[in-house]
Amino acid sequence: ETMKILVATEKPFAKKAVDGIRKIVEDAGYELALLEKYTDKGQLLEAVADVDALIVRSDKVTAEVIAAAKNLKIVVRAGAGYDNVDLAAASARGIVVMNTPGQNSNAVAELALAMMIFMSRNRFTPGTGTELQGKTLGIHAYGNVGRLVGRKGKALGMNVVAYDPFIADGAVFEADGVKKVASVEELYRVSDFLSLHIPATAQTKGSIGYDLMMSMPKGATLVNTARKEVIDEEGVARAMTEREDLKYITDIAAGNQAELDEKFGKRVFATAKKMGAETAEANVNAGLAAANQIVDFLKNGNTRFQVNK
Ligand code: 3PG
Structure with missing residues (x-):
């Protein structure tokens, strides 16, 4: 048969x-x-x-x-x-x-970089923006997508740092000229742009929220091309309320996206439908x-x- x-x-x-x-x-x-x-x-x-x-x-x-x-x-x-x-x-x-x-990693990596440029240029609306060159790009999880984002970030003149608890071999990072940081806390503390590449698992769900976002440098942008489940949405909203300089862009609309759009205007953006791949x-x-x-x-x-x- x-x-x-x-x-x-x-x-x-x-x-x-x-x-x-x-x-x-x-x-x-x-x-x-x-x-x-x-x-x-x-x-x-x-x-x-x-x-x-x-x-x-x-x-x-x-x-x-x-x-x-x-x-x-x-x-x-x-x-x-x-x-x-x-x-x-x-x-x-x-x-x-x-x-x-x-x-499909390259498609997702290109979208992540595009999202950074989009947010640093006021979502392509009039006004003075900033450049990616010279800024620190933090990569949370250095798998297939994270690695491509790292290399492309380097090519744009960014200072790239990464954290991945599952990659013990430092040579993986060194080969791309990327600095491996010791903890997730350090990663967020130094990243002007933080690109998420963690899977949604029992351990990661709701793990990115208030504390990590509040620790980011002035004007920092969180970029989510991973999964919406890894975000503590209420925590992110609270951090963005307390810090008017923080930005969030996501390829997977948050459960509270309408509220985020209403409250934070140009500081947030969500694609209409997941388009990374x-x-x-x-x-x-x-x-x-x-x-x-x-x-x-x-x-x-x-x-x-x-x-x-
Ligand atoms: C993936 O995990 O490969 C991406 O999120 C792509 O998802 P999609 O096939 O639904 O676009």
């Missing part, structure tokens, strides 16, 4: 990426099904009923979705953060979950990697990018 692979994307991939995925899937002798721009979870529950493999973006793969997918063997999150997949539910059924690390290049890189990883798993048992080992 032919294996069936479903691409379920509430926020669809570029056509070029879908075409590439189709070719990989069909060349492997499998069948491709597409569920794009769906508006309710009932459509997803129905679509997964007979599939062997699933490719998603930020789509929520809940225990309910997994229970509805009787033949499911593998889920690939085409992207980095897999906080949208219920790993426990997948593991309980022996379903392999993977991400595609690095594949919204480039044709990132879609192709992540989408094709996801398809290739599924074929390599189903045919050869390759679990290299499994995140629920």
Whole structure:
């Protein structure tokens, strides 16, 4: 019987990426099904009923979705953060979950730098702005995205510092001319721009708030292209109320975004819909990697990018 692979994307991939995925899937002798721009979870529950493999973006793969997918063997999150997949539910059924690390990182890194320039130029409205050159850029977590932001920040003449509790090897930072700081507190204390690249986990949720923001230098900007869950939204609002020089820009609207917009005007900005990975290049890189990883798993048992080992 032919294996069936479903691409379920509430926020669809570029056509070029879908075409590439189709070719990989069909060349492997499998069948491709597409569920794009769906508006309710009932459509997803129905679509997964007979599939062997699933490719998603930020789509929520809940225990309910997994229970509805009787033949499911593998889920690939085409992207980095897999906080949208219920790993426990997948593991309980022996379903392999993977991400595609690095594949959409450049798109996110470019957006992070663009956000810094946008905020330092008054959100492209009249008035005197400031430059990035000579300022200190702090990178919170030096993974695939953080590293690219660091290198690009250096190219713009920024003084780049980083903190990552999971990278013990100082050579990783040295290779990019980036200074490794010893603590998260030190990182925020010195950063004119702080770019967040931490995943949303039990440890990080709500971890960026009042104290860290209050410790930042005069005129500092917090840039969030990571996840909204890592922010203590009430804490950030309180810090921005007490310090009229602080700015916050995010690719993932806060739960209290309307309140932030109302209170802080040009000192805040949120994209209308998460757009960090919204480039044709990132879609192709992540989408094709996801398809290739599924074929390599189903045919050869390759679990290299499994995140629920
Ligand atoms: C990621 O974790 O890869 C990014 O947040 C991209 O998410 P998206 O596929 O929903 O755009």
